[in-house]
Amino acid sequence: MSALSGKISGRSGHRAEASYAGADERRVLPRPLRRVVRFTVALATGRIYIPRHIGTVSTFAFLGVVGLYGMSVGGHTEVVAQSVTASAGFAIEDVRVSGNEQTSEIDILQMLGLDGTTSLVALDIEAARKKLAELPWVEYAEVRKVYPKTIEVMLKERQAFGIWQHGDELSLIERNGKIIAPLRDSKFATLPLFVGRDAETAAASFEQELAGWPELKNRVRAYVRVAGRRWDLHLGNGVVLKLPERNVDQALAVLSRLEAEQGILERDIAAIDLRLGDRTTVQLTAGAMDRRKEALEARSKALKKAGVDS
Known part of the structure; x- marks a missing residue:
């Protein structure tokens, strides 16, 4: 029994060694290459069905991909998209604008x-909004698409507060002193005129300070900033009021009293100096000075004549 077992085990061991040796001698391809080889064999033997015109379709697809890549590299993607979508019926034909009083x-x-050929589909809303915000009068802009051919533009414009003269230039300014645009016509002639360095930034606060003196404020033709510290008021009749750097209300109270008692602003004077709190100086016009001189000379002669006669 033991001898039979020995024979059987010897034969099976020999076969196992032979199979291992055969496995070692056989080459095994990597997994990705196995799939490629199997697909190639199946394609060659006709076991895989290829639809008709697949070559033509593949060629056009390849050319399309190459074309898109070329447009992307050359920066022509937006132009092509505009042209295609506009031709498809999405060209902008109507623009509705609201909120524009100064912007044409x-x-x-x-x-x-x-x-007329711009596509609504390809229009960049954010870029359009930023472009509109660059217009002088535009403070804020909104742009909305209304398919298929309309865009709506809603503007919020800046408000002109006054006119600022700096050198020979006249500019419209906001209440915060920011320049809106150069003054081009006379439709803003009723706005207050501020003259001088830093006048545009100090204009709003000083204009508010004059709110308590409406009668005087209505007579002011120009606010002139002097040395960036104080103001001269040029009235419509040519009188110049020289205000102090501080205690402006106190100086205006003195002026109001003089106007009520003597009508000083209606007299033939050139300027009223209110810069000193303890006294007010009045400067006559050249014509008034001549007339005053003539009156004094005539009075002196009359006094002399009266003295001689007596």
């Missing part, structure tokens, strides 16, 4: 670059 619709169209 022509300026809006030019800033947006609308030429």
Whole structure:
């Protein structure tokens, strides 16, 4: 029994060694290459069905991908998208603008670059809004698409507070002193005029300080900033009021009293100096000075004549 077992085990051991040796001699391809080889064999033997015109479709797809890549590299993607979508019926034909009093619709169209072929689909809303915000009068802009061919533009414009003269230039300014645009016409002639360095930034606070003196404020033609510290008020009749750096209300109270008692602002004077709290200086005009001189000379002659006669 033991001898039989020995024979059997010897034969099986020999076969196992032979199979291991065969496995070692056989080459095994990596897994990805096995799939490629199996697909190639199946394709060659006709076991895989290839639809008709697959080559044509693949060629056009390849050319399309290459074209898109070329447009992307060359920066022409937006132009092509504009042209295609506009031809498809999405060209902007109507622009509705609201909130514009000083900004013309022509300026809006030019800033947006609308030429009749601009596509609504390809229009960049955020870029359009930023462009409109560059217009002088525009404080804030909103742009909305209304398919298929309309855009709505809603503006919030800046408010002109006064006119600032700096050198030979006249500019419209906001209440905070920021320049809006150069003054081009006379429709803003009723706004107050502020003259001098730093006048635009100090204008609003001083104008508010004069709110308690409405009668005087209505007579002011120009506010002139002197040395960045104080103001001279130029009235419509040519009189100049020289105000102090501080205690402006106190100086205006003195002026109001003089006007009530003597009508000083209606007299033939050139300037009233209110800079000193303990006294007020009045400067006569050149004509008034001549007339006063003539009156004094005539009075002196009359006194002399009266003395001689007596």
